Amino acid sequence: MKRILLIGTGGTIASEMTVGGLAPELTTEQLLAHIPAIREICRVECVQLLNLDSTSITPQHWLMMARCIQERYDLYDGFVITHGTDTMAYTAAALSYLIQGSPKPIILTGAQKPIGFDSTDSKDNLTDAFRCAAEDLPGVSIVFNHQVILGTRARKTRTKSFQAFSSINFPQLGVLRDGVLLRYIRQECASRPVFYDRLDSRVALMKLVPGADRAQADFLLERSDALIVESFGVGGVPEEGGFYECLRHWMAEGRIVVLTTQVPSEGSDLEVYHVGRGLKNDLGVLEAYDMTTEAVVAKLMWILGQTREREAVERMFYTPVARDILWPAEC
Numbered sequence: 180m181k182r183i184l185l186i187g188t189g190g191t192i193a194s195e196m197t198v199g200g201l202a203p204e205l206t207t208e209q210l211l212a213h214i215p216a217i218r219e220i221c222r223v224e225c226v227q228l229l230n231l232d233s234t235s236i237t238p239q240h241w242l243m244m245a246r247c248i249q250e251r252y253d254l255y256d257g258f259v260i261t262h263g264t265d266t267m268a269y270t271a272a273a274l275s276y277l278i279q280g281s282p283k284p285i286i287l288t289g290a291q292k293p294i295g296f297d298s299t300d301s302k303d304n305l306t307d308a309f310r311c312a313a314e315d316l317p318g319v320s321i322v323f324n325h326q327v328i329l330g331t332r333a334r335k336t337r338t339k340s341f342q343a344f345s346s347i348n349f350p351q352l353g354v355l356r357d358g359v360l361l362r363y364i365r366q367e368c369a370s371r372p373v374f375y376d377r378l379d380s381r382v383a384l385m386k387l388v389p390g391a392d393r394a395q396a397d398f399l400l401e402r403s404d405a406l407i408v409e410s411f412g413v414g415g416v417p418e419e420g421g422f423y424e425c426l427r428h429w430m431a432e433g434r435i436v437v438l439t440t441q442v443p444s445e446g447s448d449l450e451v452y453h454v455g456r457g458l459k460n461d462l463g464v465l466e467a468y469d470m471t472t473e474a475v476v477a478k479l480m481w482i483l484g485q486t487r488e489r490e491a492v493e494r495m496f497y498t499p500v501a502r503d504i505l506w507p508a509e510c
């Protein structure tokens with residue numbers, strides 16, 4: 180029987196109603212006590228790493244999760260991390276950069292309703308997660324509502340329904356039907372994972388609104404090493420408002436700027452419009468193409484944890500990791 184490590188970090192799945200609202204209270208052992216049938220799937224051991232609402236998860240916690248797995252990697256066949264849904268997509272992306280090429284499954288799951296509630300998705304999600312962790316499913320993925328989503332491609336797209344996550348610009352890896360994993364895509368892996376232990380959390384995100392001027396971008400760029408600008412459509416910045424000069428100034432100061440889009444699907448293409456092309460060709464901003472914003476945030480933190488050298492940053496940014504970016508590198 181496969182040996183799986185359950186790593187508890189909190190979230191709704193482990194929450195109970197308190198006077199102040201739902202808060203994570205249950206331990207990993209208490210979670211497991213709700214689903215004794217898991218003993219028929221695998222042998223489980225537990226680590227209670229954190230017990231937080233995932234709103235409070237930070238890059239330091241991502242490093243703790245990666246270290247926890249690294250220290251125990253040879254002892255287990257797979258890993259299940261229970262986590263709040265709100266920032267699970269960021270954590271899944273971050274772990275995809277911190278633990279690359281893992282031949283063993285690293286599965287994140289959680290729930291929209293606590294495990295102690297009468298109507299809950301917790302038991303299905305946790306059981307599916309253990310089923311997947313006991314399969315040959317390499318790399319980091321989210322298992323939720325019977326879907327398997329690649330860690331670099333997940334986004335929380337619903338706040339309340341059980342169908343909380345979508346796979347963005349990439350097919351699901353598989354689905355679970357009546358407890359059986361039907362696999363559509365097998366993620367590549369190496370014979371051993373490569374672990375990383377540094378992140379630079381000075382990465383900021385700015386969503387453009389019509390009429391925005393450069394003041395917010397100046398504020399963020401002064402305090403950050405990289406700024407992601409979520410612009411409109413396939414991408415660009417307003418011609419009025421001083422953005423162009425702002426970005427030119429801060430890039431000359433060594434800041435990294437990445438343009439992405441607010442539109443949920445299909446990604447950026449800065450070459451199309453005048454408002455975007457100059458950013459790329461004259462200023463040299465990077466663009467996210469089909470990456471999720473969650474993956475861009477985590478990838479920049481991972482890259483800047485290793486280098487500030489502009490050419491190296493650009494090369495690493497466009498080099499696919501766990502299929503986070505398909506274009507332009509693979510087209």
Ligand code: ASP
Nearest residue numbers: 190191232233263264265
């Ligand atoms: N606020 C919760 C969290 O992210 C929501 C959830 O787990 O569904 O921890």
